[in-house]
Amino acid sequence: MKKFVKVVLLAAPLVLAGHVSAKADEFVRIVSGPSGGSWYPLGAKMAEIFGKIGGLSVSNGPGGGVSNVLDVNKKEAELGWTYGHTAFDGYKGNAPVFKSKNPNIRHIATLYPAGVQTAVPANSKIMSYADLKDKNLSPGKLKWSGYAAAQLIFGKYGFTVDDVKKNGGTVHHVGYSDSVSLMKDGHIDAFTAVTSVPQASFLDLEFSPGIRFIGVDDKILADILSENPGYIKITMTKDHYKSIEKPTPILGAVTIMVANKDVSEDTVYKMTKALWEHHGDLVQVKKVWESVKLENALLGAALPIHPGAKKYYDEKGVK
Numbered sequence: 001m002k003k004f005v006k007v008v009l010l011a012a013p014l015v016l017a018g019h020v021s022a023k024a025d026e027f028v029r030i031v032s033g034p035s036g037g038s039w040y041p042l043g044a045k046m047a048e049i050f051g052k053i054g055g056l057s058v059s060n061g062p063g064g065g066v067s068n069v070l071d072v073n074k075k076e077a078e079l080g081w082t083y084g085h086t087a088f089d090g091y092k093g094n095a096p097v098f099k100s101k102n103p104n105i106r107h108i109a110t111l112y113p114a115g116v117q118t119a120v121p122a123n124s125k126i127m128s129y130a131d132l133k134d135k136n137l138s139p140g141k142l143k144w145s146g147y148a149a150a151q152l153i154f155g156k157y158g159f160t161v162d163d164v165k166k167n168g169g170t171v172h173h174v175g176y177s178d179s180v181s182l183m184k185d186g187h188i189d190a191f192t193a194v195t196s197v198p199q200a201s202f203l204d205l206e207f208s209p210g211i212r213f214i215g216v217d218d219k220i221l222a223d224i225l226s227e228n229p230g231y232i233k234i235t236m237t238k239d240h241y242k243s244i245e246k247p248t249p250i251l252g253a254v255t256i257m258v259a260n261k262d263v264s265e266d267t268v269y270k271m272t273k274a275l276w277e278h279h280g281d282l283v284q285v286k287k288v289w290e291s292v293k294l295e296n297a298l299l300g301a302a303l304p305i306h307p308g309a310k311k312y313y314d315e316k317g318v319k
Contacts, residue, residue: 032081068080218249
């Protein structure tokens with residue numbers, strides 16, 4: 001009987017890689033991210049890398065930070081991309097994003113930082129998150145980590161998504177490409193996404209029609225960081241986007257990979273080993289991978305570490 005193993009990543013069409021022979025007895029499915037982001041192309045490369053491990057067939061498919069946690073937990077995927085704060089909330093079952101605990105997810109690797117970036121048109125009168133309470137917003141799809149983070153920040157500024165609608169604003173749950181189009185056409189006042197810094201969608205908007213980023217107050221940042229160890233603070237500067245005139249503090253997160261606890265120790269060990277041994281191949285896909293370091297593989301790990309991953313990190317002296 002064939003044994004099926006699923007790996008989760010976030011976005012776009014399904015890609016199959018690896019040994020497609022009858023001898024392959026494990027099928028590893030990865031769910032990654034939306035088109036326009038970094039997770040999907042990196043996930044596709046990972047599927048190719050893991051597919052070279054003897055006895056594995058590996059696929060990469062679409063997903064989202066929240067939905068990937070749910071899928072990995074219920075064995076609809078064995079490996080998934082998400083964020084440290086999302087994984088922590090999912091594991092604990094923290095509302096409003098999660099309705100119950102997801103105890104079956106395990107930490108595999110911390111990858112690279114990402115920022116909760118909110119952009120408004122350059123000539124906008126919006127100066128703070130507090131000004132968004134009655135505006136037209138695009139905070140991400142319902143099961144994306146960006147939407148969860150936006151809800152959290154909005155709440156700290158005293159309003160909810162429902163308040164936005166009651167106050168005459170609108171909320172568009174669409175992806176990156178549609179958000180860019182909506183802002184270029186003047187249909188939204190703000191676009192929020194958790195993604196790498198810088199990121200192509202925001203660079204596109206920076207070029208035309210021109211944008212400005214909203215920062216998060218230090219007190220609110222400190223409050224959020226004290227509540228969820230999966231978040232970090234990031235400061236955006238002109239090195240990230242040319243339009244930034246002064247350092248802008250934003251809420252940050254670390255991109256991580258999680259696995260279902262029942263994926264075998266041997267399989268996870270081999271995939272973890274392959275992940276780090278093919279660092280250069282992943283850099284060729286996205287330059288953001290240059291910031292991925294083995295010594296940081298357990299940074300911000302707010303979940304139990306999968307035994308297979310732990311075995312590899314113990315061998316390498318990673319704590």
